[in-house]
Amino acid sequence: MNTSVSVKDLSLAFGTVSVLQDMNLDIGDGEFLVLLGPSGCGKSTLLNCIAGLIDVSSGQIFINGRNVTWEEPKDRGIGMVFQSYALYPQMTVEKNLSFGLRVAGMPKPQIAERVTRASEILQIGALLQRKPAALSGGQRQRVAIGRALVRDAEVFLFDEPLSNLDAKLRSELRVEIKRLHQKLGNTMIYVTHDQIEAMTLADRIAVMKGGVIQQLDAPQQIYNRPVNRFVAGFLGSPGMNFLEGQVEAGGDAPDFVARNVRIPLKGYGFGIKGAYTGPATLGIRPEHIGVNTGSGWPFSAAVEVEVVEPMGSDTLVWARLGGQNITMLVSSERSPRVGEMVTIGFDPMRASLFDGANGDRL
Amino acid sequence: MNTSVSVKDLSLAFGTVSVLQDMNLDIGDGEFLVLLGPSGCGKSTLLNCIAGLIDVSSGQIFINGRNVTWEEPKDRGIGMVFQSYALYPQMTVEKNLSFGLRVAGMPKPQIAERVTRASEILQIGALLQRKPAALSGGQRQRVAIGRALVRDAEVFLFDEPLSNLDAKLRSELRVEIKRLHQKLGNTMIYVTHDQIEAMTLADRIAVMKGGVIQQLDAPQQIYNRPVNRFVAGFLGSPGMNFLEGQVEAGGDAPDFVARNVRIPLKGYGFGIKGAYTGPATLGIRPEHIGVNTGSGWPFSAAVEVEVVEPMGSDTLVWARLGGQNITMLVSSERSPRVGEMVTIGFDPMRASLFDGANGDRL
Amino acid sequence: TDLEVTHWWTSGGEAAAVGELAKAFDATGNKWVDGAIAGSGGTARPIMISRITGGDPMGATQFNHGRQAEELVQAGMMRDLSDIAAKEGWADFIKPKSLLDSCTLDGKIYCVPVNIHSQQWLWLSNKAFEEAGVAVPKNWDEFVAAAPALEKAGKIPLALGQQPWQTTLVFQVLLVALAGPDAYQKTFGDKDAEFAAGPEIVRVFKAVDDARKMSAKSNVQDWNQATSQVINAQAGGQIMGDWAQGEFQVAGQTAGSDYTCLPGLGVNEVIQTGGDAFYFPKLSDPEKSKAQDVLASVMLSPETQVAFNLKKGSLPVRGDVNLDAANDCMRKGLAILAKGNVIPSPDQLMSADSLNQVNDLFVEFFSNPNLSADDAQKRFVDIVSSAD
Amino acid sequence: MHDRVALSAIPAARIEAGPQGPKPRHAFSRRNIFIYGTLIVVSLYYLLPLYVMVVTSLKGMPEIRLGNIFAPPMEITFEPWAKAWATACTGLNCDGLSRGFWNSVRITVPSVIISIVIASVNGYALANWRFKGADVFFTILIVGAFIPYQVMIYPIVIVLREIGLYGSLSGLVIVHSIFGMPILTLLFRNYFASMPEELFKAARVDGAGFWGIYFRIMLPMSLPIFVVAIILQITGIWNDFLFGVIYTRPESYPMTVQLNNIVNSMQGVKEYNVNMAATILTGLVPLFVYFVSGKLFVRGIAAGAVKG
Amino acid sequence: MSTAPTGRPNRLFRNLNAKVASIPMILTAVVIFVGGTAWTVVYSFTNSRLLPRLNFVGLEQYERLWAAPRWQIAVENLLIYGILSLIFSLVIGFVLAALLDQKIRFENTFRSILLYPFALSFIVTGLVWQWILNPDFGVQNVVRSLGWESFVFDPLYNPSLVIYGILIAGLWQGTGLIMCLMLAGLRGIDEDIWKAARVDGIPMWKTYLFIVIPMMRPVFVTTLVILASGIVRVYDLVVAQTSGGPGISSEVPAKYVYDYMFLAQNLGQGFAASSMMLLTVIVIVVPWAYLEFGGRRRA
Numbered sequence A, B: 001m002n003t004s005v006s007v008k009d010l011s012l013a014f015g016t017v018s019v020l021q022d023m024n025l026d027i028g029d030g031e032f033l034v035l036l037g038p039s040g041c042g043k044s045t046l047l048n049c050i051a052g053l054i055d056v057s058s059g060q061i062f063i064n065g066r067n068v069t070w071e072e073p074k075d076r077g078i079g080m081v082f083q084s085y086a087l088y089p090q091m092t093v094e095k096n097l098s099f100g101l102r103v104a105g106m107p108k109p110q111i112a113e114r115v116t117r118a119s120e121i122l123q124i125g126a127l128l129q130r131k132p133a134a135l136s137g138g139q140r141q142r143v144a145i146g147r148a149l150v151r152d153a154e155v156f157l158f159d160e161p162l163s164n165l166d167a168k169l170r171s172e173l174r175v176e177i178k179r180l181h182q183k184l185g186n187t188m189i190y191v192t193h194d195q196i197e198a199m200t201l202a203d204r205i206a207v208m209k210g211g212v213i214q215q216l217d218a219p220q221q222i223y224n225r226p227v228n229r230f231v232a233g234f235l236g237s238p239g240m241n242f243l244e245g246q247v248e249a250g251g252d253a254p255d256f257v258a259r260n261v262r263i264p265l266k267g268y269g270f271g272i273k274g275a276y277t278g279p280a281t282l283g284i285r286p287e288h289i290g291v292n293t294g295s296g297w298p299f300s301a302a303v304e305v306e307v308v309e310p311m312g313s314d315t316l317v318w319a320r321l322g323g324q325n326i327t328m329l330v331s332s333e334r335s336p337r338v339g340e341m342v343t344i345g346f347d348p349m350r351a352s353l354f355d356g357a358n359g360d361r362l
Numbered sequence C: 001t002d003l004e005v006t007h008w009w010t011s012g013g014e015a016a017a018v019g020e021l022a023k024a025f026d027a028t029g030n031k032w033v034d035g036a037i038a039g040s041g042g043t044a045r046p047i048m049i050s051r052i053t054g055g056d057p058m059g060a061t062q063f064n065h066g067r068q069a070e071e072l073v074q075a076g077m078m079r080d081l082s083d084i085a086a087k088e089g090w091a092d093f094i095k096p097k098s099l100l101d102s103c104t105l106d107g108k109i110y111c112v113p114v115n116i117h118s119q120q121w122l123w124l125s126n127k128a129f130e131e132a133g134v135a136v137p138k139n140w141d142e143f144v145a146a147a148p149a150l151e152k153a154g155k156i157p158l159a160l161g162q163q164p165w166q167t168t169l170v171f172q173v174l175l176v177a178l179a180g181p182d183a184y185q186k187t188f189g190d191k192d193a194e195f196a197a198g199p200e201i202v203r204v205f206k207a208v209d210d211a212r213k214m215s216a217k218s219n220v221q222d223w224n225q226a227t228s229q230v231i232n233a234q235a236g237g238q239i240m241g242d243w244a245q246g247e248f249q250v251a252g253q254t255a256g257s258d259y260t261c262l263p264g265l266g267v268n269e270v271i272q273t274g275g276d277a278f279y280f281p282k283l284s285d286p287e288k289s290k291a292q293d294v295l296a297s298v299m300l301s302p303e304t305q306v307a308f309n310l311k312k313g314s315l316p317v318r319g320d321v322n323l324d325a326a327n328d329c330m331r332k333g334l335a336i337l338a339k340g341n342v343i344p345s346p347d348q349l350m351s352a353d354s355l356n357q358v359n360d361l362f363v364e365f366f367s368n369p370n371l372s373a374d375d376a377q378k379r380f381v382d383i384v385s386s387a388d
Numbered sequence D: 001m002h003d004r005v006a007l008s009a010i011p012a013a014r015i016e017a018g019p020q021g022p023k024p025r026h027a028f029s030r031r032n033i034f035i036y037g038t039l040i041v042v043s044l045y046y047l048l049p050l051y052v053m054v055v056t057s058l059k060g061m062p063e064i065r066l067g068n069i070f071a072p073p074m075e076i077t078f079e080p081w082a083k084a085w086a087t088a089c090t091g092l093n094c095d096g097l098s099r100g101f102w103n104s105v106r107i108t109v110p111s112v113i114i115s116i117v118i119a120s121v122n123g124y125a126l127a128n129w130r131f132k133g134a135d136v137f138f139t140i141l142i143v144g145a146f147i148p149y150q151v152m153i154y155p156i157v158i159v160l161r162e163i164g165l166y167g168s169l170s171g172l173v174i175v176h177s178i179f180g181m182p183i184l185t186l187l188f189r190n191y192f193a194s195m196p197e198e199l200f201k202a203a204r205v206d207g208a209g210f211w212g213i214y215f216r217i218m219l220p221m222s223l224p225i226f227v228v229a230i231i232l233q234i235t236g237i238w239n240d241f242l243f244g245v246i247y248t249r250p251e252s253y254p255m256t257v258q259l260n261n262i263v264n265s266m267q268g269v270k271e272y273n274v275n276m277a278a279t280i281l282t283g284l285v286p287l288f289v290y291f292v293s294g295k296l297f298v299r300g301i302a303a304g305a306v307k308g
Numbered sequence E: 001m002s003t004a005p006t007g008r009p010n011r012l013f014r015n016l017n018a019k020v021a022s023i024p025m026i027l028t029a030v031v032i033f034v035g036g037t038a039w040t041v042v043y044s045f046t047n048s049r050l051l052p053r054l055n056f057v058g059l060e061q062y063e064r065l066w067a068a069p070r071w072q073i074a075v076e077n078l079l080i081y082g083i084l085s086l087i088f089s090l091v092i093g094f095v096l097a098a099l100l101d102q103k104i105r106f107e108n109t110f111r112s113i114l115l116y117p118f119a120l121s122f123i124v125t126g127l128v129w130q131w132i133l134n135p136d137f138g139v140q141n142v143v144r145s146l147g148w149e150s151f152v153f154d155p156l157y158n159p160s161l162v163i164y165g166i167l168i169a170g171l172w173q174g175t176g177l178i179m180c181l182m183l184a185g186l187r188g189i190d191e192d193i194w195k196a197a198r199v200d201g202i203p204m205w206k207t208y209l210f211i212v213i214p215m216m217r218p219v220f221v222t223t224l225v226i227l228a229s230g231i232v233r234v235y236d237l238v239v240a241q242t243s244g245g246p247g248i249s250s251e252v253p254a255k256y257v258y259d260y261m262f263l264a265q266n267l268g269q270g271f272a273a274s275s276m277m278l279l280t281v282i283v284i285v286v287p288w289a290y291l292e293f294g295g296r297r298r299a
């Protein structure tokens, strides 16, 4: 895979506030990379640097092998879609799409052709003569994408393009963007802080925190083997359960002990540093905990159901384990009732263990 | 169950625009009622009418048996929490909480007591001297709830209290509100257009559209037996699949026919109007479709996987059935690949059939 | 008792003159509260009228006597001074009689004239003519003839401020001087449009046209700036009322040697008996009314008249005062007055409204070189025919 | 700026040849020359009159007559200032501007306060407590902003006479409140309308009434717009001449009347230096207000005035 | 359980406080603006002189008004001044605001410099500019003394130029405020719009012209109200600078009104002139004000 966008030793500071630190990132040709992270972690800033909208403090940016560090945004071969759509409010959709091309002096028939193609791809042909104010949120977002589309850009940059939409529209447009990517095959860099979006769209996800990339990997990898507690907690909804405790030497493998609960860690694949004892956090996802599913689990315990949250197809069950909150996801049909005692169990192979001090995966 | 809030023949129009039409609604004492509906359907308006913030055009409102139609908001025994928190920015949290009590001229010790109690319940004791600007979104929302709490209101009104928060916080606060309701036992009326919230919180949900209540029922009931296509489509994420087609007479029961696909409706419980033939829509939820789960289904077919959306624990699989899009939710571990041929099947008992003309459940 | 007196006399000489009135009034144990409003009658009058009609009248106020205050009198807002006038015998000593007439409405006296102002003067700078190498002219025609020489010497022949009333004044003065008092009476008094269209007036417009040419380079706004051009010998002369004399005095110049005055432009030696008068609004406080009476009589007392008019450069309204201190020009005026060559002021003949239209015409005439004398005259005839 | 030494010390640096780091920007780029050049030229144009005023006020009359107005004073004299402040004459009163200063203060302070109080309450009622017909009155008010003052002088004289306030300070305060009302009400209405409506609803549920919400919720949040209103009113009222002279008595004439008197008094040659000194002195208060709170002014306008 | 009233309470007493609080506004609107205007219009049909009198003369005052060259000049001047002042204020104000919005240094200093004239009264403005434009002292004199003897710059003394001389002073005084309004408007533009335009490769000036300016409509509306109401009323500036001269070449309607009402003591004529001004204003403003403020509820 050729690299399409490449960020080398990029640093950026606003005055004395350092926002990005020595960042290195290679994005393959045709790859869909999602930048995921909490608010203020520097996602938009990185995207703006790639687009050329912010001057970097140091480092270089390559697009398709060309050093574009000092180039104007329009010369970088990028298209960009913004959270607030940033449509030109007084122009019709058609004008919005074609304005950049007209300014660049492209001949009219060619412009018309591109606009038609983009509007077909995005199914906004019927809206061409409307103004943005007369469009719904989803339609606006489509037009914003169309504006990037007509530019025939090699790299598409999306800055939280869906976060202003309601849940339903968001899931619809998500699929559309996915289809678009499949159809066009461009490189896409997509910023979001919504992990569902990240999981569904990305070829690879870069999870960022405080201007540093924490983990860059395929979604399932990140979901199942988070490199640290931050990444683990950031992904997944309902979120991963964390139990604070100690890793203590046990039988054939160490045990994890939280108050009066002892969880054998047999089967857990410790990282390169190998086995460890000391304070640690055990993370286990709600859907990896079995409820009343027999006793085949390496670890199981009986708990009392405290809250039950039906969420449609699934139900979230709240209980306490070792004095700490724990949630389990069960099919709605088999949902226990509040106050009921249930047996829960999980396989430590599915769990993640984090260093109690720095949160790194053990 | 005594009725706590009762709305009788309520109509409301802004000028010539009618927003609510002849609405009748009885809410039991201690009930948690969620108003669910798309944007602009009149949810906030109804809530504002109950709160006395908008004068009704006709009809009456009773709270605890008292006709409060023309009473001031403060005299109705209600507390209200807003989407944008609506904290008084220049007052500390403590002042925010106590404002209403101070206005009412309550003696100081009593105010202090109530504020302390509320801040204990909501665990915001440490924030009392901060101003709203120095709080995080979740903390602000808690303070906003606290403001309703200190008023010792009998009825709590929530207007999309969580929609400004990110997904993670939203799910946390959702549980807190649920706990609060369990602890206090007040009547709560909760507006949202997020169906997960509706499903998890409500005792009963009122689904609204265009100022009219479409269905008022328990969450599972609404989820499993929606009264019309609108309700069916509005609830559930990922949304219900709809197949357009015809109900035709078949063997021992009618069949549903969409292009070249014939689905036997044996076991489907038709409504009071009884069996029907003619244009109809078949709705089936993604999680009720089995993928490669053997051939025990009354109906099954082979389809090609078009898109795969991993969503963490589950994966959404897109395919085409009878020329129409269909999605299936499968466990991520057993997710098929794009292009693979899979066998899908479902039980018509689990499906919903809607009249092709007016969308009512058959 | 405190009595507020409003007026628009704020220039050096004027303020000094007002000081004399105030001094005399204060000497009676009352107090003169000065309410000067600068910027000529145009600024001050609306304020005065507003206050009177607004129910907050001052103790006394200046107006040009004539028709300016007529309606206020008719509306019953001004005090009738007939009693005190009769007691003090104003009718006996006020000269010319026409002054008192213009204070009289329906047989009652409503104002106190304090001075006589004449407009018909040509003020000449001796030094300017000296430098231009021509003799100081003795009449208008000689002045016009001397204009080229002045220009050659780099001087403005005729200084003229751009304020509207100044240009009108030039016209009126030329009218009286060149066409005579009768022509003046016919046009302004009888509003005889036919006469106004006649040859005599044509001649006047011709002269005004000359004045326009001679003053083309005069680039000042206020009349006293024009006067100071004459004082500094930058300009040859100025047509201006006798109040200009105050400026010469303040500048320390002597009539005859430093400057020359030609009443009636040296042609028709007449004096217009316009002037300033004080009106006394009706007040509710009897104390103040009493003070008003005192002020009225103080204003007309011989001593005040002398002191006031010497400072102001105008002529006293009493024929029986001793003006030994008067200077050369003032004596010329007194002499004319004694001969009875007096004409009423336009204020007394025409309404302010019509005069304003005349003003507008001449302002335009002087500022627009393309407006010919003939056309201007036609417009003047229109105004006269519709005047009241 | 990054630390080049430290950077080159990193052995694993992946930096390749070609552009790196921030795009070089010249302090004297064409863009900067254009922007700063234009701004400086324009600023000079804007400062010129102030410069002329100051310079002239520091010259003696002979120097003014000779020299050109832009030349700096050869001999600085503060006499014109002293004269303008304390001894310049109007009619018989020779105490310069000093007399008017306190009058101006006495007029400006209550007028500013009352006009803003009225307008802010109006704007608040219009934005949050709409009642039938309110818009009609408001539209009339806005149209009223276009009516020439002169048209209103007479009717207001009559009105004030009828309510017996003519000539009193309260009368003038009323006049200023009336003429300040249209624009100020518009400002406050727009500002309050841009505040979240939910805040207002929350306060109502909390039991606060019309005044409670105004004083306890809205007022503390409206500093920016109050600053704008105060600045506009202080300058407007302080600089007013017409109303000050028509609706009061001489003993309470504001400074501008004194200024007019000094400037328009015809004392032979005009004393330009005194005029200029008087002019600056008169403008000092509003100028001070602007320079001190100019930043807040822009912020306030951004916060409320321009939202339609 | 109390038996609260089931009926609708009296409409008048709902929202009573708001109504009470609006009394000053209602009084002003009705008594002063409507009443005063009506009064003025009524008396414009009379031949009132010094004092208002109900002596009707029909349209006489209006006939005379439109026959008066002075009024025509005044209207013409107002048109020239108004149009130019609108255009230049908006253009200069916007350009300056755009320059200040370029994240420049010393923004505060520049802004204060541009804004300070607004703090000065028209009287002061008029005086200073009268002086600077005075050919004997001011710019002309200075340029001549630099050796350019034939230089002529005396707008205030040239009847055909005088209105432009007044315009110079008017702009000097007023553009600062306009700039501030525009700056506030520019600051309200979404950052993303700028970025989108840069990515699209749209040059700065085109972005301003085709995207930003159309987005600032509300700002322009407010600005227009402020500007236009000032222009219609322009009076002090003219009086302080030229008193309408040379001759009557810089007359403006407001001055015509004032002069006729108080100088010529012909209230009827003054009222007629002001009614004409009012009529024009109403024809232009009322439909607009209604659309802008009356018809719709808040956005």
Ligand SMILES: Nc1ncnc2c1ncn2[C@@H]1O[C@H](COP(=O)(O)OP(=O)(O)OP(=O)(O)O)[C@@H](O)[C@H]1O
Pocket (backbone or CB within 6 Å): A014, A017, A019, A037, A038, A039, A040, A041, A042, A043, A044, A045, A046, A193
């Ligand atoms: N122009 C600026 N000047 C100074 N600091 C800035 C500027 N722009 C952004 N920052 C800071 O840089 C950090 C990163 O901002 P950025 O917008 O990249 O965050 P983000 O990850 O996009 O967050 P969000 O999800 O809220 O959009 C933040 O702490 C922000 O405060």
Ligand SMILES: Nc1ncnc2c1ncn2[C@@H]1O[C@H](COP(=O)(O)OP(=O)(O)OP(=O)(O)O)[C@@H](O)[C@H]1O
Pocket (backbone or CB within 6 Å): B014, B017, B019, B037, B038, B039, B040, B041, B042, B043, B044, B045, B046, B193, E297
């Ligand atoms: N003050 C008003 N004047 C006129 N129409 C209004 C007003 N307030 C609301 N509406 C209209 O009433 C309808 C219902 O509005 P409402 O705010 O109750 O919707 P909602 O269900 O709360 O929507 P959302 O989920 O977006 O909050 C909308 O069509 C809206 O446009």
Ligand SMILES: [Mg+2]
Pocket (backbone or CB within 6 Å): A043, A044, A045, A159
């Ligand atoms: Mg961002």
Ligand SMILES: [Mg+2]
Pocket (backbone or CB within 6 Å): B043, B044, B045, B159
């Ligand atoms: Mg709502």
